[in-house]
């Protein structure tokens with residue numbers, strides 16, 4: 565009986581842990597949805613966040629340093645893609661998309677090069693009340709003008725639902741091969757880690773207290 569209770573408690577604990585978070589685990593191009601983790605680097609921390617601002621894990625999550633065993637999705641510049649979570653994002657905070665061109669094969673690329681941001685989903689304010697873009701599917705388009713080649717395509721949910729506690733970063737990277745692009749040199753670029761500071765207003769914001777505007781952390785968004 566004792567063992568059963570203990571086991572039940574342990575099982576509950578694990579279930580709680582897994583349910584407490586979310587992970588961007590599925591990628592899609594256009595109307596095609598790939599299988600879970602197809603073209604997305606497999607992380608080793610289930611659906612837990614990264615919390616260190618100085619860790620390389622901020623790039624592509626824990627275990628996402630290498631993409632040797634992850635396939636590469638073909639995508640045309642300008643095409644739509646989607647990241648889907650295991651369960652809808654429910655921690656308030658912005659969602660952003662970044663890209664970084666691999667110097668060679670993206671499967672060998674650790675993400676230590678330059679990153680540019682292609683989109684932010686921030687809050688909208690109506691009657692002084694914020695609404696955050698919390699859902700399962702985040703769809704956007706590859707910029708039409710970027711160069712052909714292999715890229716890491718990264719999504720991040722910065723969870724700032726608990727002011728005063730360390731914010732949480734939910735990140736995943738897809739591996740894509742862009743075709744039909746142009747010759748733009750995207751800017752501004754940043755390094756990850758390095759792009760986000762503990763003093764960023766969008767990192768320290770108290771979303772429950774006199775919250776009337778918001779600046780998403782990171783560089784400005786590149787568009788063609």
Ligand SMILES: *[C@@H]1O[C@H](CO)[C@@H](O)[C@H](O)[C@H]1NC(C)=O
Pocket residue numbers: 636714741742743
């Ligand atoms: C990327 O696309 C180019 C052009 O179609 C192709 O030659 C190359 O083999 C592709 N690379 C990968 C990794 O899919």
